[in-house]
Amino acid sequence: MATRTRMAAGILALAASVLAFPTSADTLVPQTKLRVGVIQWMPTKGMYERWDALGGDFVVSQDGTVVMPVIGPVSIGDLDTVGLAAEIAKRLQEKLALVDRPDTTVEILDYPPVYVVGDVTKPGEYRYREGMTVLQALALSGGRSRVRVRAFEDEARLVSELQSIETGILRSTARIARLEAEKQGARGISFPAAAADDQSAQQIFAQERVIFTTRANELERQTGSLADLRELLSTEIDVLQEKIKAADASIRSAETELANVTGLVEKGIAVASRKSDLERALSSDRMDRLDQITAVMRARQAISEATRNEDGLRDRKQTEVAAELQAEQASLAELKRRRELSQKLLLDRLGSQQGAGAQEAQPTFTIIRRQNGLPVEIAASSATDVAPGDVVSVAGRQAPEASGPAATAEFSATDTSSEELGQ
Structure with missing residues (x-):
C-alpha cells in the first residue's frame, strides 16, 4: 500500500511539472521558420490580389520577434500562428490606412530541431515533427545505449x-x-x-x-x-x-x-x-x-x-x-x-x-527547455510531448532489488516497433 501511495505521488508530481510548461505544435519558439501570405480583396477588380512584397519566408529571432516589411519587428509573445496572423493584419491595416484588414496567413515551414543526449545510441539533433513524444525522440536516437x-x-x-x-x-x-x-x-x-x-x-x-x-x-x-x-x-x-x-x-x-x-x-x-x-x-x-x-x-x-x-x-x-x-x-x-x-x-x-557493474538501469527522462531566455529542467516520462528546440536528456537509474514484471513493464517500450511509436 505504501509503495502504491509513493507511485501515485510521483505520478502527480510528474503531471504537475508537465502541466506547468504546456507545449503546442503551433508554439513559435526562436528559429522557427514561417511563411507569411498577405492577400487583399480589390473591389475595383473584383478579385483577390496577393501582396508578395509584404509576405515571404521569415525566421523567429532569438529574442522572439519577426521582422516584417513595412511594419517592422512583431513580438511573438505567446501568440500562435492564428494570433500572429491577426496581429500582422492589424498592424498592416494601421500602417497602410486600409479600410479592411488584409487576409493574412502564417504557416510553419520548419521547427527548430530537438536534441537527444545522454544514455542513447546516437546522441545529437533530430528534426522535430508535430506530436513528437520523448519515446519517439529516443527511438530516433537509436534507443538506449546497451553496448559498453x-x-x-x-x-x-x-x-x-x-x-x-x-x-x-x-x-x-x-x-x-x-x-x-x-x-x-x-x-x-x-x-x-x-x-x-x-x-x-x-x-x-x-x-x-x-x-x-x-x-x-x-x-x-x-x-x-x-x-x-x-x-x-x-x-x-x-x-x-x-x-x-x-x-x-x-x-x-x-x-x-x-x-x-x-x-x-x-x-x-x-x-x-x-x-x-x-x-x-x-x-x-x-x-x-x-x-x-x-x-x-x-x-x-x-x-x-x-x-x-x-x-x-x-x-x-x-x-x-x-x-x-x-x-x-x-x-x-x-x-x-x-x-x-x-x-x-x-x-x-x-x-x-x-x-556499469550494477543491474540494468531504468531510464529517467529530463527535458531542458528555455523559458523566458533561461534553461529550465522538466521531469518527463516516455509519453511527455516534446517542444521544438528541447533537449531531451536520457539517464539510467538503478533498478530496485525486488523488481517484478510491473517494475520493468513501463520502459520495455524502448524496443517497441515503429507502429507503436505513433506514426
Missing part, C-alpha cells in the same frame, strides 16, 4: 572534441582581440590572460601578431604611396607656377615689343613681317601659359583623387574589420554552445559508466 564496449572510445572522442573546441575558442578569442585592435587603430594587441607555459596559446598569439603587423604594414605602404604621390604632385604644381610666372614675364615683354614695332610699321620705318612674327610669338607664349595652367589644374585634381583614395582605403579597411569581427563573434558564440553541449554529453557518458 565502445564507452572508452566515445569518451575519448568527446574529450578530443572538447580539446578541439577549446583550441578553437582560444583561437577565436585571439582573433577577436586582434580585430578589435585593428578597429581602434591601436599599436598593439591586448590578448586575454593565458598561462606562461601554455605553448599553444603563445603560438596562436604570435600568429595573430604577425597578421596584425603584416596588415598594418600593408595599409601603411598603401597610404604612404598615396602620400608620396601627393607630395610629387605638389612639387610639380610649384614648378608649373614658376613656369607660369616666367611665361607672364615673356608675354609682357612680347606685348611691349609688339606695341613698339606696330608704331614703327605705321610710320613706315619697320616692315610688316616683323610685326607678324611678334604676333605669332606672343600667341605661342599665351598658348604655353594656358597649357601650364591646365597642367596645374590636372595636378590638383590628381591630389584630390589621391586623398579620396586614401580615405576610401581606410574606410574599406574599417568595413572589412567590422565584418570579420561580427563573423568571428558569431563563430565564438557557436563554439561556446558546442562546448556546453559536448560537456553535457561527456558528463552523461561518465555518469552512465558509474553503474
Whole structure:
C-alpha cells in the first residue's frame, strides 16, 4: 500500500511539472521558420490580389520577434500562428490606412530541431515533427545505449572534441582581440590572460601578431604611396607656377615689343613681317601659359583623387574589420554552445559508466527547455510531448532489488516497433 501511495505521488508530481510548461505544435519558439501570405480583396477588380512584397519566408529571432516589411519587428509573445496572423493584419491595416484588414496567413515551414543526449545510441539533433513524444525522440536516437564496449572510445572522442573546441575558442578569442585592435587603430594587441607555459596559446598569439603587423604594414605602404604621390604632385604644381610666372614675364615683354614695332610699321620705318612674327610669338607664349595652367589644374585634381583614395582605403579597411569581427563573434558564440553541449554529453557518458557493474538501469527522462531566455529542467516520462528546440536528456537509474514484471513493464517500450511509436 505504501509503495502504491509513493507511485501515485510521483505520478502527480510528474503531471504537475508537465502541466506547468504546456507545449503546442503551433508554439513559435526562436528559429522557427514561417511563411507569411498577405492577400487583399480589390473591389475595383473584383478579385483577390496577393501582396508578395509584404509576405515571404521569415525566421523567429532569438529574442522572439519577426521582422516584417513595412511594419517592422512583431513580438511573438505567446501568440500562435492564428494570433500572429491577426496581429500582422492589424498592424498592416494601421500602417497602410486600409479600410479592411488584409487576409493574412502564417504557416510553419520548419521547427527548430530537438536534441537527444545522454544514455542513447546516437546522441545529437533530430528534426522535430508535430506530436513528437520523448519515446519517439529516443527511438530516433537509436534507443538506449546497451553496448559498453565502445564507452572508452566515445569518451575519448568527446574529450578530443572538447580539446578541439577549446583550441578553437582560444583561437577565436585571439582573433577577436586582434580585430578589435585593428578597429581602434591601436599599436598593439591586448590578448586575454593565458598561462606562461601554455605553448599553444603563445603560438596562436604570435600568429595573430604577425597578421596584425603584416596588415598594418600593408595599409601603411598603401597610404604612404598615396602620400608620396601627393607630395610629387605638389612639387610639380610649384614648378608649373614658376613656369607660369616666367611665361607672364615673356608675354609682357612680347606685348611691349609688339606695341613698339606696330608704331614703327605705321610710320613706315619697320616692315610688316616683323610685326607678324611678334604676333605669332606672343600667341605661342599665351598658348604655353594656358597649357601650364591646365597642367596645374590636372595636378590638383590628381591630389584630390589621391586623398579620396586614401580615405576610401581606410574606410574599406574599417568595413572589412567590422565584418570579420561580427563573423568571428558569431563563430565564438557557436563554439561556446558546442562546448556546453559536448560537456553535457561527456558528463552523461561518465555518469552512465558509474553503474556499469550494477543491474540494468531504468531510464529517467529530463527535458531542458528555455523559458523566458533561461534553461529550465522538466521531469518527463516516455509519453511527455516534446517542444521544438528541447533537449531531451536520457539517464539510467538503478533498478530496485525486488523488481517484478510491473517494475520493468513501463520502459520495455524502448524496443517497441515503429507502429507503436505513433506514426
